[in-house]
Amino acid sequence: MNPNENGVIERARRGDEEAFREIIRQHEHQVAATVIGILGNGPEVDDIGQETFVQFYRSLSRFRGDSRLGTYLTRIAINLSLNELRRRKRLAQFLEPVLPGNANSVRSQKERESSADAKGLVRRGLQSLPPEFRTVVVLRLINGYSTRETADILHLPQGTVLSRLARGQAKLKEIIDGLNSQKPYEERNGEKSLEATVSVAGFRS
């Protein structure tokens, strides 16, 4: 932990509100990338982001600085996001027999909106990845952690992280290829941004 970070944490521990605000400002984007990367940009991500900092605040007295503050916050964000995914899964299982039509129509509307641009296509592909692959892809490719740091955060062996990364990227490529080929012909030919991504990403249209 660098001395500057240490100083801010120490001030926050003593109840200095401005110091805690500084921590939020410094790490908000990192936490946002993690939470939104795992959950997609839904209404609950803000709540999960807030809870990440609230949980950190409550554990300030126990934070010994063994890991970097960013890593510590990412770990909290990952745990909360995975809990949210489990909650969603339970809710979906509960609602599926009752509202299959509604759920599908809402989803397809969102999917249409989300895949309207090239970035949306990548985002949607990421959201379609199974969570165990999504977490490693988010930590390594979006947050830029090394494979060792990713392994530490997820409490996994480095070999597992490497194999999940490889399988995750292969699956992601497959999903995006699939999504891309599902788009209507006019949409595929008419959107410059999508064409650009297809050529940038090297995906066959």
Added chain:
Amino acid sequence: MEKRVLKLLYRSLDSALKERDRRKLDSALTESKELRQCRDEILSLRRAVPEGADRSFRAGFEDRVMSRLRSAPEVPNRLEILAESYRWILHRLAAVSVFVLIILIAAVLLQDGMIPKDAVFYVSDTTISGILQVPVL
């Protein structure tokens, strides 16, 4: 495309390969146009993922966190959590005990029509007579 080579290709992007594996991959890349195309696709994908990522919450996030901290109740310390757990367990034990007691009283009433005074005070004739009949050595 050989699966092993593809695995090496993915691995090479996130960790250092052993010299032998590195040579094998390099030679496969030189020979196969398909593999080179695949590598370019993977590299483009790896660039597209972070570019497409959202990295911000709604404006005013910092204030929302602070306001949540102010409104959230203080977290109890470990001793309080322990005391609360004991309280929780004791409440349930008391409830179960009362329930068992009611069942026992009901059973006795149903069987005998009344509860003998001895049973209430936990003293029985047998016990008393037994005590009295103990031979003195």
